[in-house]
Amino acid sequence: MPSPPPSATEAAEPAVEAAIRRAARAEADAQGWGAYVHAPWCTSRCLYCAFTVYIDRQPAFADWAEGVAADWAIEAAHFGAAAGAPAAHSVYFGGGTPSLVPTAHIARILSLIPRQDGAEVTLEVNPGSIDEAGLRERVDAGVNRLSVGVQTFDPEHARRLGRGHSREEARALLATLPRLPLRSWSFDLIFALPEQRMTELDADLDALLEVGPPHVSLYGLSFEPGTPLTRLRDEGRVQAADPDLWADMYDRIVERLEAAGYERYEVSNFAQPGHRARHNEAVWRGGAYAGLGPSAHGLRPDGARTLRAADLAAWRAQPAGLVERPAPREAAVDRILSTLRHEAGLDLRALCADTGHLPDADEIGRLIRGGALRAGAGRLQLPPGAFPVADGAVRRLVDALRPAAPTAHTPKRAP
Numbered sequence: 001m002p003s004p005p006p007s008a009t010e011a012a013e014p015a016v017e018a019a020i021r022r023a024a025r026a027e028a029d030a031q032g033w034g035a036y037v038h039a040p041w042c043t044s045r046c047l048y049c050a051f052t053v054y055i056d057r058q059p060a061f062a063d064w065a066e067g068v069a070a071d072w073a074i075e076a077a078h079f080g081a082a083a084g085a086p087a088a089h090s091v092y093f094g095g096g097t098p099s100l101v102p103t104a105h106i107a108r109i110l111s112l113i114p115r116q117d118g119a120e121v122t123l124e125v126n127p128g129s130i131d132e133a134g135l136r137e138r139v140d141a142g143v144n145r146l147s148v149g150v151q152t153f154d155p156e157h158a159r160r161l162g163r164g165h166s167r168e169e170a171r172a173l174l175a176t177l178p179r180l181p182l183r184s185w186s187f188d189l190i191f192a193l194p195e196q197r198m199t200e201l202d203a204d205l206d207a208l209l210e211v212g213p214p215h216v217s218l219y220g221l222s223f224e225p226g227t228p229l230t231r232l233r234d235e236g237r238v239q240a241a242d243p244d245l246w247a248d249m250y251d252r253i254v255e256r257l258e259a260a261g262y263e264r265y266e267v268s269n270f271a272q273p274g275h276r277a278r279h280n281e282a283v284w285r286g287g288a289y290a291g292l293g294p295s296a297h298g299l300r301p302d303g304a305r306t307l308r309a310a311d312l313a314a315w316r317a318q319p320a321g322l323v324e325r326p327a328p329r330e331a332a333v334d335r336i337l338s339t340l341r342h343e344a345g346l347d348l349r350a351l352c353a354d355t356g357h358l359p360d361a362d363e364i365g366r367l368i369r370g371g372a373l374r375a376g377a378g379r380l381q382l383p384p385g386a387f388p389v390a391d392g393a394v395r396r397l398v399d400a401l402r403p404a405a406p407t408a409h410t411p412k413r414a415p
């Protein structure tokens, strides 16, 4: 679908901002968009968790679904659903533990969001939170992909992290998956745990490869501000993994997954052929997505970012949440952060055209000569060996951002 001509309001905006809006709109029209739905409940809180999570014996699921519907009523106008614009390529129920949400509410939300034929619908699932019959109900309601939060099979490490499930529950859940008509599923693996030895990581990898998930998402344990685990570290009661061991563990995971036929398509994500996560991949590449539910972030097709309140009562009282339109430099930072970790890398021409900013050429040269980046066909990419230190290269590129000199690729002034 061609981009609409700029409106009178748009013409009054600075040229670069108008160009960002048009570029984002064209991208959305070409690819459709995704929807992320946040379900904020868990049965217990993991010690490292920094997400918006409520531990509630009687969650108000119906009120939550009502709130998600109210969020969607606001976002539908921006995503053009009513105007016949492309429908969602994916819906992702994340949390929290969305597998706790009764099927009727999942089905209701799915009935509201227009989806393309074959759209990916992912539900995050924690072992112990749902049985096979419950999973079948969700699949019948439209879920076709599961993201399973196993994290580790090691009972001692799971206990120390405060994971709310046992190894037996994880194995029981995994055993049901081949019997379900899913298009794909993903296994969450955590590593770099306090006092974790390489042999223990290998045992987790042995168990993972025995199951053979189509997709694997990695999480190197981090100590987020305000979490109980961070407090324990600050009190000297647990120790973060040594950075060299962290890097060795990451390398070991990559080596073993690649040897087993997985493709690393993002720093922390691996897929067997045909099993990349459509939703996440679109987000990493800067695609638009509606963020629904408490604490959900979103990116509208016009380039506006949305953030809904984390507190349940505040969210229900103010469903619109915060809406901000990033300045050109912020849009450039977002683009670098979201794209460089993906194997496709950062398209410099598109960055310049859409945001009017580019990283300083001398700094790019230094990063390439130092082996932190490689260049080809107008793109900057992370060489395979540089993935563990990706954050450093990303930070240096962000620091080196400058307004680009006018060229054929910089946005033309809006008429």
Ligand code: SF4
Residues within 6 Å of the ligand: 041, 042, 044, 045, 046, 048, 049, 050, 051, 053, 095, 096, 097, 126, 149
């Ligand atoms: S299961 Fe996930 S969302 Fe829930 S407390 Fe643990 S880390 Fe947080």
